[in-house]
Amino acid sequence: xxxxxxxxLYWDRNEQAIPATANKYGNYCSSIAKNILGxxxxxxxxxxxxxxxxxxFIPPHRPDILSTFLGKITRNLSLNRYKHNIAxxxxxxQTAVVLDEIAEFVSGTDSVEQEMDRKELIQAIDTFLSTxxxxxxxxxxxxxxxxxxxSTIAYRxxxxxxxxxxTLNRLRCKLYSYLLERGFDL
Amino acid sequence: MRKEDFAEVLGxxxxxxxxxxxxxxxxxxxxxxxxxxxxxxxxxxxxxxxVIPQLFLRTTPIPPDNxxxxxxxxxxxxxxxxxxxxxxxxxxxxxxxxxxxxxxxRAYIKGYFTEPLNDTELAVLEPEMHFAYMNCSGYAGFDNxxxxxxxxxxxxxxxxxxxxxxxxxxxxxxxxxxxSGEEVVSVCEKVEYRVYQYEVGNTITLAADxxxxxxxxxxxxxxxxxxxxxAKADFQCVLECFATYEAGKPDxxxxxxxxxxxxxxxxxxxxxxxxxxxxxxxxxxxxxxxGFEESTIRRFQFQNSNYLSGLWSKGLDDLAWVVxxxxxxxxxxxxxxxxxxxxxxxxxxxxxxxxxPDELREIVDNPIFDAEELTLEAVYRRAYKVNDAGDTDGWxxxxxxxxxxxxVTVRAKGVTPEWVYQxxxxxxxx
Numbered sequence: 001x002x003x004x005x006x007x008x009l010y011w012d013r014n015e016q017a018i019p020a021t022a023n024k025y026g027n028y029c030s031s032i033a034k035n036i037l038g039x040x041x042x043x044x045x046x047x048x049x050x051x052x053x054x055x056x057f058i059p060p061h062r063p064d065i066l067s068t069f070l071g072k073i074t075r076n077l078s079l080n081r082y083k084h085n086i087a088x089x090x091x092x093x094q095t096a097v098v099l100d101e102i103a104e105f106v107s108g109t110d111s112v113e114q115e116m117d118r119k120e121l122i123q124a125i126d127t128f129l130s131t132x133x134x135x136x137x138x139x140x141x142x143x144x145x146x147x148x149x150x151s152t153i154a155y156r157x158x159x160x161x162x163x164x165x166x167t168l169n170r171l172r173c174k175l176y177s178y179l180l181e182r183g184f185d186l
Numbered sequence: 187m188r189k190e191d192f193a194e195v196l197g198x199x200x201x202x203x204x205x206x207x208x209x210x211x212x213x214x215x216x217x218x219x220x221x222x223x224x225x226x227x228x229x230x231x232x233x234x235x236x237v238i239p240q241l242f243l244r245t246t247p248i249p250p251d252n253x254x255x256x257x258x259x260x261x262x263x264x265x266x267x268x269x270x271x272x273x274x275x276x277x278x279x280x281x282x283x284x285x286x287x288x289x290x291x292r293a294y295i296k297g298y299f300t301e302p303l304n305d306t307e308l309a310v311l312e313p314e315m316h317f318a319y320m321n322c323s324g325y326a327g328f329d330n331x332x333x334x335x336x337x338x339x340x341x342x343x344x345x346x347x348x349x350x351x352x353x354x355x356x357x358x359x360x361x362x363x364x365x366s367g368e369e370v371v372s373v374c375e376k377v378e379y380r381v382y383q384y385e386v387g388n389t390i391t392l393a394a395d396x397x398x399x400x401x402x403x404x405x406x407x408x409x410x411x412x413x414x415x416x417a418k419a420d421f422q423c424v425l426e427c428f429a430t431y432e433a434g435k436p437d438x439x440x441x442x443x444x445x446x447x448x449x450x451x452x453x454x455x456x457x458x459x460x461x462x463x464x465x466x467x468x469x470x471x472x473x474x475x476x477g478f479e480e481s482t483i484r485r486f487q488f489q490n491s492n493y494l495s496g497l498w499s500k501g502l503d504d505l506a507w508v509v510x511x512x513x514x515x516x517x518x519x520x521x522x523x524x525x526x527x528x529x530x531x532x533x534x535x536x537x538x539x540x541x542x543p544d545e546l547r548e549i550v551d552n553p554i555f556d557a558e559e560l561t562l563e564a565v566y567r568r569a570y571k572v573n574d575a576g577d578t579d580g581w582x583x584x585x586x587x588x589x590x591x592x593x594v595t596v597r598a599k600g601v602t603p604e605w606v607y608q609x610x611x612x613x614x615x616x
Contacts (some may be wrong), residue, residue, distance in 0.1 A: 069203040075197050083190055103189040118195060126200045141207035144196050158317030186187045
């Protein structure tokens with residue numbers, strides 16, 4: 001079933017919207033959740049919460065690309081669950097590794113004095129991504145949006161794991177310099 | 187900012203980048219390299235068609251997760267057995283071990299010619315999925331009416347000297363293997379692959395056959411035992427990539443010849459007729475050895491072949507005389523009469539496969555002398571006799587002589603070195 005028809009089911013408040021969504025995007029959402037959370041039970045809960053959120057967001061939203069819409073919901077729910085888990089000393093080590101990479105270019109402090117327009121930061125990151133060759137951009141997204149493992153990325157793009165690690169390291173440095181030059185003090 | 191917060195910020199980047207990274211596998215590859223034209227090496231032999239008996243009556247299809255094959259490495263066998271788009275593990279094939287092989291040969295087709303595949307044609311043949319090390323090149327084979335008969339691709343792997351050769355036809359062909367056990371079929375993306383491993387001497391051939399979208403694919407890769415593990419991984423990757431064609435692809439109708447070479451074939455029934463042939467006739471012998479009968483003399487020119495050849499016989503004795511243009515590719519067989527190690531058969535006892543050094547094998551097999559240097563002694567050094575029950579005990583010899591930009595190749599059994607030398611010297615006076 002194409003995305004437009006599934007979205008219309010939501011708009012019609014037809015309960016078949018959820019099974020249709022699960023059938024088409026269940027695996028997709030599950031893989032995002034499992035990447036972040038590292039365990040099946042938490043991931044399943046987040047995926048189910050994704051469907052519930054989608055039911056509540058549509059309408060008024062009418063997403064053009066349902067996969068990305070659902071993926072973002074799953075990702076946010078999973079990251080929230082992750083934060084909850086690490087507070088309880090549970091959590092996927094894979095996510096910790098990815099976040100530690102991000103930690104290389106953020107201060108780690110949560111200061112109320114740091115005024116920052118979130119939209120401007122997102123726009124700057126978008127602009128940075130637009131300057132990258134497509135393959136490097138996709139490697140970056142697969143790691144820091146999808147939380148793919150190094151080995152998964154290496155296989156997907158036909159690269160060695162070492163090459164992936166080196167590429168990501170250079171991209172982090174470039175992003176850090178890029179944001180710093182534009183006045184973002186992270 | 188905390189790292190978790192930055193991770194959340196990343197969640198709101200432009201959706202087109204998220205979509206791009208998700209659908210990369212199904213999109214046209216922007217890093218697919220342009221391929222240079224190369225002739226692929228493949229075992230399509232031009233001979234009569236052999237009927238291959240169906241030696242394998244029972245096959246066991248493997249389900250997608252390969253779970254029923256003992257000892258078979260399976261794809262991800264985590265609790266969730268569904269294929270996960272984002273966390274997929276490489277597909278694995280079952281390599282059926284073959285103890286022998288029967289080669290199927292396509293019938294000889296006069297006028298069969300080949301052309302390298304251009305970029306547009308290669309783009310049509312490239313599958314949806316690829317790996318970074320995969321570069322494609324190859325050629326298409328046509329009949330003399332320009333009809334496409336087959337396509338042969340060479341796909342590079344992480345082993346630079348060991349590409350995977352892929353033949354694509356609209357008819358079934360290939361080799362049948364005698365297996366040590368029951369044949370196991372490996373399924374990838376709904377394509378049923380029959381994958382084989384066959385060892386001969388120091389070479390291991392990895393091969394696979396499949397029907398994909400009503401076309402027949404035969405894959406082959408030759409490796410050594412040291413390369414086997416890596417080669418198998420690459421071979422499986424190539425099979426997996428070629429299983430991702432969409433319905434109706436590849437569309438071979440775009441592959442057409444740029445030019446159909448002119449085919450010229452002329453048969454002469456007498457030596458006199460052949461001597462009158464304008465291109466090479468003057469290089470035919472002036473007469474035949476005593477007792478040798480007229481046979482078919484053929485003038486043939488098509489794509490890379492251009493020659494006038496005659497074959498005469500007397501009982502078990504025979505004489506072949508072939509005239510062709512000299513090509514740069516022949517330069518490595520040129521020899522001076524001073525360099526006896528290049529042609530003197532007395533230096534190399536039979537079996538010559540053991541006595542001739544590898545680096546001299548081609549030149550010792552068929553040296554090319556310059557016509558102005560040739561001596562009777564050199565001809566004698568190329569000649570030998572054997573005591574072979576049931577065959578003639580006459581002189582045997584094979585060598586070539588260069589007359590400017592023309593080469594005459596002589597293969598004789600039961601013809602004296604003096605006769606051969608005299609005929610070749612007569613050509614010098616023309």
